Amino acid sequence: MVANDFVDDEAQELLRELGIELRVFRQGAEASDLLGLSRRVRRGQGVDRLVFSNGLSDAEAFRQNVDQGGIDIVDAAAEGGELRVVCGGGVVRFVECGIGHRKRAYHALANNSKLAKHGPGKQCGRDMTADVVPLRRTPADPRPTLEPMLALTANGMNSVNAVILERMQSEIPLIPRLAGHLISGGGKRLRPMLTLAGAELVGYQGTRHYRLAAAVEFIHTATLLHDDVVDGSELRRGKAAANIIFGNPATVLVGDFLFSRAFELMTEDGSLKVLKILSGASAVIAEGEVSQLTAQRQIETSEERYLQIIGAKTAALFAAASRISAVVAECGEREEQALDDYGRNLGVAFQLVDDAIDYDSDAAEMGKDRGDDFREGKMTLPVIFAYARGTAEERKFWQAAIAGHRSSDADLEQAVDLIDKYDAVEATRERARHFAARAVDAISIFPDGKARAAMAEAAHFAVARGY
Numbered sequence: 001m002v003a004n005d006f007v008d009d010e011a012q013e014l015l016r017e018l019g020i021e022l023r024v025f026r027q028g029a030e031a032s033d034l035l036g037l038s039r040r041v042r043r044g045q046g047v048d049r050l051v052f053s054n055g056l057s058d059a060e061a062f063r064q065n066v067d068q069g070g071i072d073i074v075d076a077a078a079e080g081g082e083l084r085v086v087c088g089g090g091v092v093r094f095v096e097c098g099i100g101h102r103k104r105a106y107h108a109l110a111n112n113s114k115l116a117k118h119g120p121g122k123q124c125g126r127d128m129t130a131d132v133v134p135l136r137r138t139p140a141d142p143r144p145t146l147e148p149m150l151a152l153t154a155n156g157m158n159s160v161n162a163v164i165l166e167r168m169q170s171e172i173p174l175i176p177r178l179a180g181h182l183i184s185g186g187g188k189r190l191r192p193m194l195t196l197a198g199a200e201l202v203g204y205q206g207t208r209h210y211r212l213a214a215a216v217e218f219i220h221t222a223t224l225l226h227d228d229v230v231d232g233s234e235l236r237r238g239k240a241a242a243n244i245i246f247g248n249p250a251t252v253l254v255g256d257f258l259f260s261r262a263f264e265l266m267t268e269d270g271s272l273k274v275l276k277i278l279s280g281a282s283a284v285i286a287e288g289e290v291s292q293l294t295a296q297r298q299i300e301t302s303e304e305r306y307l308q309i310i311g312a313k314t315a316a317l318f319a320a321a322s323r324i325s326a327v328v329a330e331c332g333e334r335e336e337q338a339l340d341d342y343g344r345n346l347g348v349a350f351q352l353v354d355d356a357i358d359y360d361s362d363a364a365e366m367g368k369d370r371g372d373d374f375r376e377g378k379m380t381l382p383v384i385f386a387y388a389r390g391t392a393e394e395r396k397f398w399q400a401a402i403a404g405h406r407s408s409d410a411d412l413e414q415a416v417d418l419i420d421k422y423d424a425v426e427a428t429r430e431r432a433r434h435f436a437a438r439a440v441d442a443i444s445i446f447p448d449g450k451a452r453a454a455m456a457e458a459a460h461f462a463v464a465r466g467y
Contacts, residue, residue, distance in 0.1 A: 144460035149193055152454040156196040156210060157189065163214035167261045178246050178254045182221055187237055190350075190458070191321045192217045197458075198325025198339050200451040201443065208328045211265045215278060216321045218262035223285055223317075225255035230289070231376055274324050281320035288312025297377035299403045303384055307348065310355075315347030322346075334445065341442035342455065345435045350462045352432035355380035357466065359416055360425045374415050375407040381431065383415070385424035394418055432463045 168179045192213035199209045227233070228241040229248045235241060243251040259282070266275045292309045295301045322343030326336040358373045359382050373380050379402065387398045400406050401415060419425060436459040446452050 143464045144457050146188065146190075146458060146461050148450070148454035149190075149197060149458045149461075152200055152451060153193045153196040156199075156213070157193065159207070159210040160189075160192050160196070160213045160217070163211055163265070164217060167214065167218070167265065168258070170257070174246070174250060175254055175257055178242055178250060179221070179258060181242050181245065182224060182236065183217075189217065191220050191317055193458075194318060194321040194343055194346075194455075195325050197451055197455050198322050198342075199329060201339075201446050201449075201455065202326055202329040202331050202335060204325065204329035206328065208269055209325055212269060212274060212278075212324050212328065213321070215262040215265040216317065216324075218258045218265070219278065219282055219285075220317060222255040222258040222262070223289075225251050225258070227289070230293070231372070233372065269328075271327065273327050277320050277324055277327065281316045284312045284316040288314070288316065292378070295379055297403050297405070298379060299387065299399050301379035301384060303381065306379060306381055306384060310348055310351040311344070314351040315344045318347030318350070319344035338442050338445050342439045342459075345439035345442060346459050346462060349432040349435040349439065349459065352381060352428055352435065353463055353465060356382055356425045356428040356432070358382075359419050360466075371407075371412040371415075374401070374412055377402050377405065377407075381428045382419045382424040385427050386415075386419045386422045389422040389424075390418060429463060436460060436463045 164183060168176050168183060170176055195209050195213040195216055224236065225242055228236055228243045229251050232243075233241045234244055242254075246254075262282075263279070266278055269275075288309055288311070291305075292313060295305060295309060319340045320343070322339040323336050326339045329335075355373060358371065358380065374383075383398065383402065387395060390398065397414060397418070401411050439459040440456045443452055443455055
């Protein structure tokens with residue numbers, strides 16, 4: 001038995017009597033540790049009962065957890081606190097997770113474990129049951145959020161939103177209706193926030209960046225409208241996509257309108273350098289989308305090519321949005337490049353997590369249909385990992401599904417199972433953490449302060465988010 005600080009003497013004595021081994025996972029574990037644990041349980045590795053608890057208060061509480069089960073954490077648990085996972089029944093595994101929001105952790109587990117899909121207290125095969133028991137709350141470090149970034153840019157975003165509202169207007173009523181359907185439909189507005197945050201970071205005192213941030217959002221919105229037509233998407237930000245409501249022709253044309261508005265704002269700014277950066281990014285985005293189209297259903301797509309694609313279609317605008325803040329502030333090349341590197345690495349991390357979430361969440365959280373990438377035959381990193389690590393038989397499945405246009409619900413479930421089997425989602429998030437760390441490192445040349453801290457936390461949020 002391996003003792004630890006979380007279990008008092010009486011509880012340890014009970015463990016000895018039961019002949020139970022206790023193993024401690026790393027401190028500060030992410031929700032991914034829960035997923036890894038659930039996978040081991042699914043494979044029947046010495047565990048016949050799974051209990052989630054928020055702390056072990058004493059031996060009696062431990063006995064109740066193991067012997068009686070409890071209530072659903074989704075209904076009973078509050079925000080904050082550490083989630084501790086205990087498996088009883090011969091082998092006990094203990095996980096301390098500083099995850100901040102326990103409901104999301106259980107939701108993530110439930111969507112990635114066939115054991116947990118059956119719900120708390122239900123038989124799940126191999127005589128296993130899943131019980132969820134919230135107990136004593138204990139302090140924990142919260143997961144990264146966008147709150148510091150939102151607070152930093154709140155006043156500036158009011159000005160940006162005013163520009164957006166003004167410039168999306170037209171004498172043709174359909175244009176503001178369709179554009180407003182997407183623009184007012186939620187979204188993080190992260191790209192224009194990067195322009196505002198970068199301006200704060202370099203100490204810019206003017207107002208030029210408000211219009212340029214609006215231009216960035218128009219470019220982004222235009223690409224989303226075009227993407228939904230190309231992909232045949234039905235959901236965007238949790239509601240029907242514009243192409244479903246207004247049709248493909250109108251959606252494409254309004255996307256073109258927003259591109260033109262973006263270029264109006266750029267030319268009004270008067271900086272050829274800014275124009276070159278944003279127009280160049282727009283061209284690279286289009287190239288990235290075409291490259292992704294040519295890679296569609298190409299089962300042998302490499303990780304290198306995949307990273308090139310997302311570097312173009314997603315990261316290019318993140319980089320440009322960040323860089324122009326240094327340009328309007330008339331900073332030097334070193335500062336420009338640092339902000340460019342920050343945005344580019346953040347954009348790659350952001351897209352990696354988007355692609356992981358497609359196999360790791362549900363439509364309610366994502367705001368789009370789960371498995372969209374699979375149905376469209378997109379070779380994203382979770383699939384690339386699962387295909388590379390799979391057996392010959394499993395590779396045949398991927399070839400039939402991706403290259404052979406097989407995308408039934410049963411095929412999607414098998415794809416998710418294989419991605420789960422090879423921890424491809426976690427491997428993708430690990431890649432994202434690497435790029436997020438590079439983003440944070442890029443802005444280390446600037447003085448420490450609220451802006452830098454907010455931008456660093458935004459990078460960590462991009463990886464930790466579940467939507």
